[in-house]
Amino acid sequence: MTRALFIVVALVLLLAGALVGLNLRGEDPLDDAAVVATPELIQRGEYLARAGNCAGCHTERGGVPYAGGRGIDTPFGTLYSPNLTPDPATGLGQWSAAHFWRAMHNGRSRDGRLLSPAFPYTNYTLVTRADSDALYAYLRSLPPVAKANREHAMRFPFGTQAALGVWRALYFKPETHTLEASQTAAWNRGAYLVRGLGHCNACHGHRNALGATGGTLDLSGGLIPVQNWYAPSLSDPHEAGVRDWPAQETATLLKTGVSPRASVLGPMAEVVIGSTQHLRDDDLLAMAEYLRSLPPTSTRVTSPQGPEPDLARGEKLYGDHCAGCHGAAGEGAKGLYPALAGNRAVTMKTPANLVRVLMEGGFAPSTAGNPRPFGMPPFAGTLSDDDMAALLSHVRSAWGNQAAPVSAFEVSRYRER
Structure with a gap:
């Protein structure tokens, strides 16, 4: 003993x-x-x-x-x-x-x-x-x-x-930022801002059960704890990857909150308001250069849960509540309301952000470059979980969109903070 x-x-x-x-x-x-x-x-x-x-x-x-x-x-x-x-x-x-x-x-x-x-x-x-x-x-x-x-x-x-x-x-292990000799000065500056001060992977990284990410290089996307907003992958071309975007377009999105292909909502709108809109153009372009260099990754496919959605009901709900701004064919209104047809924010594997936008409304940040953005009203008090599931399933499958339907179970899951 x-x-x-x-x-x-x-x-x-x-x-x-x-x-x-x-x-x-x-x-x-x-x-x-x-x-x-x-x-x-x-x-x-x-x-x-x-x-x-x-x-x-x-x-x-x-x-x-x-x-x-x-x-x-x-x-x-x-x-x-x-x-x-x-x-x-x-x-x-x-x-x-x-x-x-x-x-x-x-x-x-x-x-x-x-x-x-x-x-x-x-x-x-x-x-x-x-x-x-x-x-x-x-x-x-x-x-x-x-x-x-x-x-x-x-x-x-x-x-x-x-x-x-x-x-x-x-x-955790303390690290030191080192310059990559094979990369440009702008790329190295962008890497420093994205990995270090910008701490982008704090939201855009996948977290394990103890809240740890895979490190500063992990930008594969993840559900933001408690908030139930999904920070999309910055390397996946089907989510928020910008490899095929001109660098200036990415810089504009970070500067103003809007670009020809996207706008920021939710927690990212706070980042643009408080941080990126105030950065110098050369730093924004450096971040864009780094993000454009990320190796592309594949979307992780998830299977829908629950019964088949009522697409006819979803189409009617869309006509009643959404078509007035986003168009009967999801074409949107240029410079005012985003198109939903072919919009990768609509077809991402997780519908978390779509649920949050229906719940809370969608508001791009007010910035010097876009001082009066158009917004979308909240529907939390108007639509039930079943309504939201039917509407979102319609949007994700109409006008050439090919994404999995949304179940009332998923809406309930993402509705709560």
């Missing part, structure tokens, strides 16, 4: 040591050299904060920008974003540039605590120290806001340091 106990204790200590070691990978001693916050550095940091859409998470509705408090719902509970203003008691006032860099590069707070990957340090680890210092200088230049950080409401054990340590040991 004594020997067995000794072996168990030894194994536990060995595992604990390995866990600690894995969580200390890539951590160098803190460099406390001060950052000289020149006007140029602060301006650069402001631009980088836009590129990372930092205010999007660190500003609660109606709140002071960067003062935190926004609830971020996850399958494991709710986290509340911290205060990034330089208040000494509740914000970054006592943080050094080295502390901030460690948070970005290693996912560790000023006091050494492990941060939740809801803060996308798995992407920000690619951000350079120079850009981290610029972000720090900008955030320190903001007016301080005394606003205490809210305690997270996570289900046990997901919010514990032990659970975070296991997660990091399994799925």
Whole structure:
């Protein structure tokens, strides 16, 4: 018994040591050299904060920008974003540039605590120290806001340091962005923005049961946890792949929210409003060049569930509620309402976004390049699950569209947040 106990204790200590070691990978001693916050550095940091859409998470509705408090719902509970203003008691006032860099590069707070990957340090680890210092200088230049950080409401054990340590040991290793010598300077810049600051795979990557993606290269699409919007694959030509698009058209979509072939809705509209519309044209073209280089992937086919849809009923519902804007043959109205015929947003394998649009309405972002976008009203109080299933099944099979029908079960699944 004594020997067995000794072996168990030894194994536990060995595992604990390995866990600690894995969580200390890539951590160098803190460099406390001060950052000289020149006007140029602060301006650069402001631009980088836009590129990372930092205010999007660190500003609660109606709140002071960067003062935190926004609830971020996850399958494991709710986290509340911290205060990034330089208040000494509740914000970054006592943080050094080295502390901030460690948070970005290693996912560790000023006091050494492990941060939740809801803060996308798995992407920000690619951000350079120079850009981290610029972000720090900008955030320190903001007016301080005394606003205490809210305690997270996570289900046990997901919010514990032990659970975070296991997660990091399994799925995180600090990285450095390296230039690809065989690629252009624009491609390398685009890769840096998409994989790092832009953290595009935080939405467009497939997540496993513990919320981890396949890494910054995974842009294969995935259902956004809790929100039930689907972030389409950026490499699949049947979803949101842009390999055959002119680079300028992709840049225009990111700048204005609309292009001749697509418009953005839902969570991506927030990204355009808060981030990409403010980026320089050369950076948007660089992102487009990188996205156009992604190897094409195939659509994962899913089988419909439930009984055959009532297409005749769906056709009537379309005529009653949709044809006035989208046209009797799904042709749309150029510059006003998108065509539904041949629209890959309509024929994607998952109908999640179609359900969300019927539920909530469809609203492209208001941007400088498209200040008064046309929108679509919500039908949550008008159409039942069966109505939505019939209508969407009609739209996905009419005018040459060839997509699987939608069941009332699927509508019910995607209706709820």
